[in-house]
Amino acid sequence: MAEPSTPPPAAAATSGLAGLEERLFVFFDKRSRRRLVQGLLVLAAVSIPLVGDSYLLEILTNSFFYIVLCLGLNIVVGYAGLLDLGYAAFFAVGAYTTGILTSQFDWNFWLTIPAAVFFSIIAGVIIGGPTLRLRSDYLAIVTLGFGEITRIAARNLKELTGGASGLIGINRPSFFGLELNQIHHYYYVFFILVLLAVFVSFRLQHSRLGRAWQYVREDEDAAEAMGIDRVAVKLYAYVIGAVFAGVAGCFFAGKMTAISPETFQFMQSATILMAVVLGGMGKIPGMIVGALALILFPEIFREIGSVRMLVFGVVLVMMMIFRPQGIWPERRN
Amino acid sequence: MTILDIIIQQLTNGLILGSFYSLVALGYSMVYGIIKLLNFAHGDIYMVGAFVGFVILSFVSTLLGDGWLGILPSMILAMTAVGFLGVLIQRIAYRPLLSAPRLSILIVAVGVSLVLFNSVMVVTIGEYKAFPSGLGYEGITMGHVHITYTQMVMVGATAVLMIALHLFIAKTIYGKAMRAISIDMDACRLMGIDVNKIIALTFFVGSSLAAAAGVMAGVYYGSIHFFMGFVIGLKAFTSAVIGGIGSIPGAMLGGLLLGLLESFGTQLPWVGTEWKDVFAFGLLILLLVFKPTGILGRTEIERM
Numbered sequence: 001m002a003e004p005s006t007p008p009p010a011a012a013a014t015s016g017l018a019g020l021e022e023r024l025f026v027f028f029d030k031r032s033r034r035r036l037v038q039g040l041l042v043l044a045a046v047s048i049p050l051v052g053d054s055y056l057l058e059i060l061t062n063s064f065f066y067i068v069l070c071l072g073l074n075i076v077v078g079y080a081g082l083l084d085l086g087y088a089a090f091f092a093v094g095a096y097t098t099g100i101l102t103s104q105f106d107w108n109f110w111l112t113i114p115a116a117v118f119f120s121i122i123a124g125v126i127i128g129g130p131t132l133r134l135r136s137d138y139l140a141i142v143t144l145g146f147g148e149i150t151r152i153a154a155r156n157l158k159e160l161t162g163g164a165s166g167l168i169g170i171n172r173p174s175f176f177g178l179e180l181n182q183i184h185h186y187y188y189v190f191f192i193l194v195l196l197a198v199f200v201s202f203r204l205q206h207s208r209l210g211r212a213w214q215y216v217r218e219d220e221d222a223a224e225a226m227g228i229d230r231v232a233v234k235l236y237a238y239v240i241g242a243v244f245a246g247v248a249g250c251f252f253a254g255k256m257t258a259i260s261p262e263t264f265q266f267m268q269s270a271t272i273l274m275a276v277v278l279g280g281m282g283k284i285p286g287m288i289v290g291a292l293a294l295i296l297f298p299e300i301f302r303e304i305g306s307v308r309m310l311v312f313g314v315v316l317v318m319m320m321i322f323r324p325q326g327i328w329p330e331r332r333n
Numbered sequence: 334m335t336i337l338d339i340i341i342q343q344l345t346n347g348l349i350l351g352s353f354y355s356l357v358a359l360g361y362s363m364v365y366g367i368i369k370l371l372n373f374a375h376g377d378i379y380m381v382g383a384f385v386g387f388v389i390l391s392f393v394s395t396l397l398g399d400g401w402l403g404i405l406p407s408m409i410l411a412m413t414a415v416g417f418l419g420v421l422i423q424r425i426a427y428r429p430l431l432s433a434p435r436l437s438i439l440i441v442a443v444g445v446s447l448v449l450f451n452s453v454m455v456v457t458i459g460e461y462k463a464f465p466s467g468l469g470y471e472g473i474t475m476g477h478v479h480i481t482y483t484q485m486v487m488v489g490a491t492a493v494l495m496i497a498l499h500l501f502i503a504k505t506i507y508g509k510a511m512r513a514i515s516i517d518m519d520a521c522r523l524m525g526i527d528v529n530k531i532i533a534l535t536f537f538v539g540s541s542l543a544a545a546a547g548v549m550a551g552v553y554y555g556s557i558h559f560f561m562g563f564v565i566g567l568k569a570f571t572s573a574v575i576g577g578i579g580s581i582p583g584a585m586l587g588g589l590l591l592g593l594l595e596s597f598g599t600q601l602p603w604v605g606t607e608w609k610d611v612f613a614f615g616l617l618i619l620l621l622v623f624k625p626t627g628i629l630g631r632t633e634i635e636r637m
Binding site for chain 1: 369371373425426429430433434435436437438439440441443444445446447448449451452454455459563564567570571574607608610611614615617618621622625
């Protein structure tokens with residue numbers, strides 16, 4: 001089938017919303033303007049704890065945490081075009097690694113991070129290795145199964161994980177003698193994590209590997225014909241995404257000091273996926289917008305409570321049909 | 334209990350469980366065969382089927398009683414209603430995206446699944462509902478094993494549905510069209526087959542089979558709740574893969590096999606009931622490593 005040629009920019013700029021979008025793209029085309037806006041945003045984020053109350057900080061810290069998870073899932077879904085429905089499992093792997101090692105083996109919090117990275121990689125290779133050789137739909141359902149396995153294992157391995165009631169008394173991290181126990185400490189910790197995640201995502205996106213992901217996502221067969229090892233490239237995406245979630249999970253466990261298997265239900269994975277789709281798959285600012293929207297929406301509309309996921313489901317379907325590129329799409333020429 | 338008793342007991346349990354898996358797996362496999370979509374919402378269709386059956390039976394049982402006389406017409410009504418629901422979902426959510434990238438339609442399927450089970454959750458306030466059937470426990474006792482008539486009727490009903498489906502696919506012109514579309518959709522369009530109509534019909538048949546399984550599960554377990562479709566969706570997918578996804582006899586065989594494996598698996602000392610789901614998913618992963626085409630599946634030849 002012949003692809004319709006891309007419409008000329010003038011035609012795209014005629015309608016209201018598309019015109020605004022186009023003008024925004026043109027505005028941010030200049031590197032100096034982008035840098036200025038980014039600098040202002042960082043400055044604003046750094047100074048919020050000076051003025052905001054603890055409720056606001058709690059919500060923003062939570063949003064930062066979801067931004068990291070979204071950036072991680074974005075590598076799998078956005079960059080490589082693979083559907084992962086068990087992403088919460090990797091977050092569980094990180095959280096439980098930290099939880100078990102600090103509360104039962106008395107490890108230092110910071111030493112558990114490399115351990116969590118190690119276990120996330122192992123889990124990613126076990127799940128991704130066999131399934132990524134097949135059609136990518138299989139990955140979706142196998143990851144769904146893996147999410148369930150992880151949750152059931154966390155519930156059944158009672159000696160290690162505390163069973164259904166979970167683990168309590170996880171050591172809080174301390175930083176050069178300062179125990180991190182205030183909300184603004186965690187605000188900054190998660191903010192630094194976001195900056196790191198954004199930096200890593202950005203560098204990956206513009207690396208050789210990032211271009212390979214894009215190629216595989218757009219046309220797998222052509223990519224393979226060009227000499228890209230598609231299985232290896234997809235596995236990298238899957239494992240790197242797993243590591244993001246694993247590290248985020250460590251800090252989650254450190255902040256909460258208690259974790260239970262029910263935190264890592266399918267709904268958790270679906271929520272993260274929802275934020276990624278909402279923000280616009282493949283775009284770093286989109287992930288930030290998506291995660292913020294996802295956390296702030298239920299805070300603002302408190303009364304919707306139980307119908308929240310129903311609304312998410314409807315929005316997910318509508319987004320894919322009417323605006324598959326998300327709120328903040330990637331500009332494609 | 335002797336070894337023989339345990340074998341008979343687990344054989345019965347496995348056949349019942351396998352019947353449910355097979356009926357749901359058929360829908361997965363049919364839809365996958367025809368439009369290459371993993372319909373994540375299919376497990377939730379089964380759940381909705383159980384709830385629709387629950388509502389219909391509540392009304393019908395006042396007229397015809399809560400025995401099989403009331404259950405069978407309720408089941409048929411529920412199958413029809415849920416079949417139309419399947420067609421509606423296909424029309425609204427999947428059809429606009431048939432030519433879009435694969436990822437989009439998979440995400441939509443996840444969205445549909447969220448919509449279905451959250452709607453039921455909101456309506457039922459997340460509570461378990463007791464299924465209003467009044468079947469007794471009469472049956473045949475063999476040694477220490479008691480097999481109820483209900484269990485026999487269920488396995489029988491599953492067999493009837495499967496034979497009917499087989500005849501439909503093999504003998505009717507609609508079945509022929511389905512088989513043709515799964516081979517080459519574009520060629521079918523050129524031959525004058527109304528492809529959209531046949532896809533809708535596939536969703537109707539698949540959804541109504543899942544609804545039949547849902548109603549039977551309600552009768553069998555006695556209670557239903559909004560999350561019951563999630564795990565069975567995964568298991569039915571596993572069954573479809575065991576049999577070879579896209580293959581109709583494969584889905585039937587795979588479901589029965591998984592049901593039996595799971596029942597006997599719970600007898601293994603290191604599996605037990607706590608780990609039975611892990612056992613099934615572990616099986617799926619192993620299968621995908623060693624024989625992704627399943628027992629009756631054909632090797633897929635990728636064409637550029």
